[in-house]
Amino acid sequence: MNGPLALFFGTRPQVIKASVLREALASAGPVVAVDTGQHYDYDLHQVHYDQLGVRPPDAYLDVGSDTHARQTAAILTACADWITANRPRAAIVIGDTNSTLACALAAAKLRVPVAHVEAGMSAADRLMAEEINRRSVDAIAEVLFPPSERVATKLRRQYPDALVETVGDVAYDVLQRALKKAPASGAGGADRFIFVTLHRAELVDDAARLRLVMEALAEAPLPCRFAAHPRTAAALERLGYAANGRVRLTPPVGYLESIALLRQASAVVTDSGGIQREAYWLGVPCITVREETEWVETVERGANRLIAPREAATLPAAIAQAIGGARLWDKSAYGDGHAAERIAAILAARF
Numbered sequence: 100m101n102g103p104l105a106l107f108f109g110t111r112p113q114v115i116k117a118s119v120l121r122e123a124l125a126s127a128g129p130v131v132a133v134d135t136g137q138h139y140d141y142d143l144h145q146v147h148y149d150q151l152g153v154r155p156p157d158a159y160l161d162v163g164s165d166t167h168a169r170q171t172a173a174i175l176t177a178c179a180d181w182i183t184a185n186r187p188r189a190a191i192v193i194g195d196t197n198s199t200l201a202c203a204l205a206a207a208k209l210r211v212p213v214a215h216v217e218a219g220m221s222a223a224d225r226l227m228a229e230e231i232n233r234r235s236v237d238a239i240a241e242v243l244f245p246p247s248e249r250v251a252t253k254l255r256r257q258y259p260d261a262l263v264e265t266v267g268d269v270a271y272d273v274l275q276r277a278l279k280k281a282p283a284s285g286a287g288g289a290d291r292f293i294f295v296t297l298h299r300a301e302l303v304d305d306a307a308r309l310r311l312v313m314e315a316l317a318e319a320p321l322p323c324r325f326a327a328h329p330r331t332a333a334a335l336e337r338l339g340y341a342a343n344g345r346v347r348l349t350p351p352v353g354y355l356e357s358i359a360l361l362r363q364a365s366a367v368v369t370d371s372g373g374i375q376r377e378a379y380w381l382g383v384p385c386i387t388v389r390e391e392t393e394w395v396e397t398v399e400r401g402a403n404r405l406i407a408p409r410e411a412a413t414l415p416a417a418i419a420q421a422i423g424g425a426r427l428w429d430k431s432a433y434g435d436g437h438a439a440e441r442i443a444a445i446l447a448a449r450f
């Protein structure tokens with residue numbers, strides 16, 4: 100097949116990574132960017148196109164939200180139709196969302212080889228939505244791009260037939276570019292704060308857990324700025340949660356604001372994989388409200404600490420400790436910020 104390379108994405112963090120990949124892949128031949136439309140709210144999605152000057156996608160599948168089954172099925176069908184009409188020579192998918200799974204499956208069923216960026220980032224909870232997605236995609240992909248050598252070793256054992264290449268983390272490429280666009284504004288002593296983002300279904304769709312976390316945040320040693328994903332905002336409304344002086348709720352922020360807030364924050368409390376790594380690279384202590392993390396190197400190097408949601412009552416003490424702790428950890432766990440170039444070179448040689 101000699102069609103273009105097709106790059107599929109659909110959620111907030113994927114739009115950002117896809118922009119850097121798209122540019123790098125252009126050197127490997129024609130590349131077509133396909134946005135599934137899994138995320139569609141302006142402040143969750145379009146803001147990234149506007150803010151980062153990302154070119155509009157070449158195709159938009161307009162699937163929107165629904166149950167996991169319906170959303171995945173809608174992406175699968177729309178993506179398969181698109182592939183049939185456009186015959187790409189390979190499909191590139193990123194991460195672990197429903198868009199990642201459905202596009203990989205659509206391609207593989209049509210015998211279009213799949214390359215998986217952020218491959219192998221497994222967790223123990225095998226029924227978490229993202230875990231189902233990433234394991235399934237790793238199993239059908241022909242090329243796997245893990246961000247670290249530790250993960251690559253595991254993947255080579257699991258999938259001896261696949262091409263496994265450690266390339267680093269595309270999110271680091273993106274961050275380094277963003278830092279050039281948005282230079283640091285010094286943290287003001289008077290308005291020190293904790294930056295908070297929580298959006299995972301396992302936490303926010305469990306009312307008791309979410310309530311416990313919100314009570315703990317109100318007791319944090321500094322005020323919190325909580326940028327709430329629409330899923331989280333809806334869950335807080337169901338709880339009848341009223342924001343107070345200690346926890347300030349805002350709509351989701353764009354990527355550049357998120358990086359600026361992170362850099363100014365005294366610490367971050369999150370369940371986002373992206374923010375765990377960004378905090379690690381930026382030298383901001385992170386507390387992850389989950390039982391486990393895929394980004395174990397951030398914990399091993401002292402940048403990140405896990406607090407299980409049921410233990411949220413310990414958050415205020417953990418935050419105090421994080422604020423007072425050292426920030427000089429080794430930041431080389433996930434490459435050097437040139438992952439996209441490596442991916443492009445490997446794909447150009449392979450396809």
Ligand code: UD1
Pocket residue numbers: 110111112137138139140141143144164165170195196197198228229298300329330
């Ligand atoms: C998805 C990914 C998650 C990723 C996150 C990044 C899956 C299974 N999960 O989670 O891994 O970390 O994106 O942000 O793919 N909604 C809106 N507006 C939107 C999009 C969603 O209001 O633009 C609401 C809808 O009520 C929807 C809910 O958010 O039902 C969940 O959206 P969905 O796309 O299913 O998953 P995320 O929770 O965003």
